Amino acid sequence: MSERIPVTELTDGFRDRAEVALADGQLRTNFRTAMDSLMKKRADAFPDEEEREGLRELGNRIKARALSRLPDLLEQLEAKLTDNGVKVHWAETTEQANEIVHGIIQARQGSQVVKGKSMVSEEMEMNDYLAERGVECLESDMGEYIVQLDGEKPSHIIMPAIHKNRSQVSKLFHDKLGVEETDDVNELIQIGRRTLRRKFMEADVGVSGVNFAIAETGTLLLVENEGNGRMSTTAPPVHIAVTGIEKVVENLRDVVPLLSLLTRSALGQPITTYVNMISGPRKADELDGPEEVHLVLLDNGRSGAFADAQMRQTLNCIRCGACMNHCPVYTRVGGHTYGEVYPGPIGKIITPHMVGLHQVPDHPSASSLCGACGDVCPVKIPIPELLQRLRQENVKSPAEGAKVKDGGAKYSRKERLVWRFWRTLNSSPVLYRLFLWGATRFRKLTPKNVGPWTENHTAPVPAKRSLHDLAREHLARNGGQ
Amino acid sequence: MSARSNILNKLRTGLAGSIPRPDDFDERLVTEPWQYAPEDRITRLRNLMEAVHTEIHQVSSDNWPDKVAEILAARNLSNLLHAPATAHGQKLAEYWPKSGSSAQLLAYDRPVEEWKEELFWEVDASITGTVGAIAATGSLVLWPDRHEPRLMSLLPPLHIALLKASQIEDNLYAMMQRQNWSAGLPTNLLLVSGPSKTADIEQVLAYGAHGPKELVVLILEDV
Ligand code: SF4
Numbered sequence: 001m002s003e004r005i006p007v008t009e010l011t012d013g014f015r016d017r018a019e020v021a022l023a024d025g026q027l028r029t030n031f032r033t034a035m036d037s038l039m040k041k042r043a044d045a046f047p048d049e050e051e052r053e054g055l056r057e058l059g060n061r062i063k064a065r066a067l068s069r070l071p072d073l074l075e076q077l078e079a080k081l082t083d084n085g086v087k088v089h090w091a092e093t094t095e096q097a098n099e100i101v102h103g104i105i106q107a108r109q110g111s112q113v114v115k116g117k118s119m120v121s122e123e124m125e126m127n128d129y130l131a132e133r134g135v136e137c138l139e140s141d142m143g144e145y146i147v148q149l150d151g152e153k154p155s156h157i158i159m160p161a162i163h164k165n166r167s168q169v170s171k172l173f174h175d176k177l178g179v180e181e182t183d184d185v186n187e188l189i190q191i192g193r194r195t196l197r198r199k200f201m202e203a204d205v206g207v208s209g210v211n212f213a214i215a216e217t218g219t220l221l222l223v224e225n226e227g228n229g230r231m232s233t234t235a236p237p238v239h240i241a242v243t244g245i246e247k248v249v250e251n252l253r254d255v256v257p258l259l260s261l262l263t264r265s266a267l268g269q270p271i272t273t274y275v276n277m278i279s280g281p282r283k284a285d286e287l288d289g290p291e292e293v294h295l296v297l298l299d300n301g302r303s304g305a306f307a308d309a310q311m312r313q314t315l316n317c318i319r320c321g322a323c324m325n326h327c328p329v330y331t332r333v334g335g336h337t338y339g340e341v342y343p344g345p346i347g348k349i350i351t352p353h354m355v356g357l358h359q360v361p362d363h364p365s366a367s368s369l370c371g372a373c374g375d376v377c378p379v380k381i382p383i384p385e386l387l388q389r390l391r392q393e394n395v396k397s398p399a400e401g402a403k404v405k406d407g408g409a410k411y412s413r414k415e416r417l418v419w420r421f422w423r424t425l426n427s428s429p430v431l432y433r434l435f436l437w438g439a440t441r442f443r444k445l446t447p448k449n450v451g452p453w454t455e456n457h458t459a460p461v462p463a464k465r466s467l468h469d470l471a472r473e474h475l476a477r478n479g480g481q
Numbered sequence: 482m483s484a485r486s487n488i489l490n491k492l493r494t495g496l497a498g499s500i501p502r503p504d505d506f507d508e509r510l511v512t513e514p515w516q517y518a519p520e521d522r523i524t525r526l527r528n529l530m531e532a533v534h535t536e537i538h539q540v541s542s543d544n545w546p547d548k549v550a551e552i553l554a555a556r557n558l559s560n561l562l563h564a565p566a567t568a569h570g571q572k573l574a575e576y577w578p579k580s581g582s583s584a585q586l587l588a589y590d591r592p593v594e595e596w597k598e599e600l601f602w603e604v605d606a607s608i609t610g611t612v613g614a615i616a617a618t619g620s621l622v623l624w625p626d627r628h629e630p631r632l633m634s635l636l637p638p639l640h641i642a643l644l645k646a647s648q649i650e651d652n653l654y655a656m657m658q659r660q661n662w663s664a665g666l667p668t669n670l671l672l673v674s675g676p677s678k679t680a681d682i683e684q685v686l687a688y689g690a691h692g693p694k695e696l697v698v699l700i701l702e703d704v
Contacts, residue, residue, distance in 0.1 A: 034684055037684055038684075065503070065504060068500075068502040070496070071493050074489065074492075075489070142682070143682075159680075159681060166682050185682045186688075189689070192690075193691060196691065200601075201601045217666055219670075225677070225690070227677035227693075230692060231635065234632060235632065251504075253654060253657060254506065256511045260511070270618045270674075271619070271620055273678055273692075274673060276669065279667070279670070280668045283627065287589060287627060288592070288631050289625075303488055303491040306492055306495045307491065
């Protein structure tokens with residue numbers, strides 16, 4: 001079996017990793033099978049096109065409305081949550097967010113954390129941060145648990161271990177937990193259940209993400225199927241929720257269509273097994289639930305995307321993963337190739353705001369612009385349009401001023417000169433004719449090697465006669481017809 | 482400056498000169514496709530919940546504890562966690578000695594810290610009420626409070642939920658409106674749509690990931 005590629009060891013860029021992934025037959029089969037099935041499930045979940053499109057439109061309007069009032073809604077959310085007894089914290093950077101989380105754990109002298117699935121905590125690399133400070137942070141979503149056990153990162157935002165098959169998981173459990181090998185998936189899940197249950201009981205702090213934060217009622221809504229989200233937010237004495245600032249919606253009713261869009265787009269489910277709506281810590285007379293609930297609101301580049309009216313649409317994202325399931329690039333190279341927290345189309349438009357274009361210069365162009373991502377996005381983010389915009393930002397000269405973090409990462413003077421020459425050539429009839437004359441006469445001199453193109457194709461050679469020539473001749477022969 | 486004011490300032494600068502978008506929420510989109518004749522609601526709920534391995538029984542409002550005893554006996558379970566201060570908890574406790582069940586009735590009547598180990602490992606089953614259900618998605622609505630704590634529906638491998646047939650709503654929106662959720666929510670409101678499950682390994686569906694392995698719903702025919 002071919003080697004897995006843990007993202008932490010990857011240093012090269014997208015292109016190099018893509019080559020490795022493309023050569024990995026097992027990986028490609030695992031992804032292909034999974035994505036085909038996810039695409040079918042989504043299609044089956046939206047049998048009525050009119051209903052689907054109406055709902056997407058509504059989802060888009062709700063998110064756009066929330067973003068158009070974002071600062072006010074964040075303040076309202078904070079006030080409501082505070083009234084409900086939840087402590088709200090703000091962090092501009094992942095470093096600040098980690099400090100806040102660590103501070104809360106320290107105040108309780110905690111040493112064990114269980115974490116429900118949370119992409120924001122991945123952004124923060126919270127597990128590593130806490131481990132360095134002597135706090136064990138265990139992933140409790142089965143998929144996340146599996147990748148954590150193998151020292152990897154998630155390869156999909158909804159199905160973190162989708163790149164592995166059952167025999168790989170069985171071997172991993174055998175090696176790390178000392179259990180018998182089995183190819184019975186139920187048995188594997190029960191092994192995970194037993195191991196994690198003890199952790200849920202012993203943990204000092206539970207960490208979770210947030211799917212929607214509702215300003216009207218001060219409620220944190222969390223969807224999940226396994227019950228690990230409920231465990232992490234209910235069993236330990238402290239619950240810390242971490243979320244991006246864009247997750248706030250105005251009213252409780254706004255989540256009705258968003259919830260439907262999210263679960264149907266992600267896994268084709270009408271709803272998840274659990275929808276958890278947390279509005280406060282345990283009340284004085286209640287018998288369980290956390291004594292403290294905290295919410296950490298993280299910026300990490302989001303306000304940068306927000307500042308640009310076009311790029312702001314990126315923040316509509318409800319993290320359903322449908323764009324990656326439908327992306328011909330993601331399906332073939334898998335999530336680790338992107339080398340960042342958010343893979344696939346959404347990753348390509350959100351990551352540049354978080355880490356800067358210079359870190360991910362190839363991301364905007366790792367797309368065929370086929371449009372599938374934009375077509376399936378439940379909140380109608382025009383992903384292809386945003387990718388084109390990022391491509392432009394990517395090649396801007398420093399003199400033009402960067403609009404996206406570290407814009408101009410791919411600016412090349414040489415390329416600019418070539419394009420300028422090409423423009424002059426095409427806008428001057430005399431030069432153009434001269435060029436055509438030369439290109440057709442001296443076609444034999446065309447280089448055999450023209451960079452990446454000739455790695456998989458034969459080099460293009462100009463025709464003997466130009467189209468102009470042939471057309472002129474044709475017209476002459478047919479009397480101008 | 483604090484992170485809070487930095488973030489809010491940046492966002493406000495980004496919005497300078499723009500006007501907030503209007504609230505044009507169209508409730509028809511989330512209600513019209515999801516309406517059922519009253520007699521079809523139970524069928525819809527059953528179909529959806531059974532598709533995800535929920536066991537459903539329609540029972541009379543009077544003798545449902547019989548069914549509970551039968552369910553426990555069939556599985557040979559030795560105890561059942563109940564909420565003694567709720568109406569259904571009282572009814573169950575009253576009935577239990579007469580049921581002939583060998584299962585011991587446990588009461589969730591003290592803080593979790595006092596018996597966490599036992600709650601996590603030794604409770605076989607629990608029974609809770611619901612405040613209704615949603616036909617459109619096949620979901621129960623649980624409203625835990627001091628009498629019926631949150632963990633009751635999460636820790637035991639078998640969760641039995643009581644649902645009044647009259648409290649099944651068409652869709653989530655109707656449920657929210659009917660019960661006026663926006664006026665105030667409990668510390669942890671829950672929609673539960675089946676036993677705990679995962680498809681994280683090869684997308685193969687497996688039940689009993691972290692929460693209950695089995696969910697049994699007793700629909701009380703009160704209409
Ligand atoms: S960009 Fe759209 S399709 Fe992709 S994860 Fe976000 S909401 Fe889903």
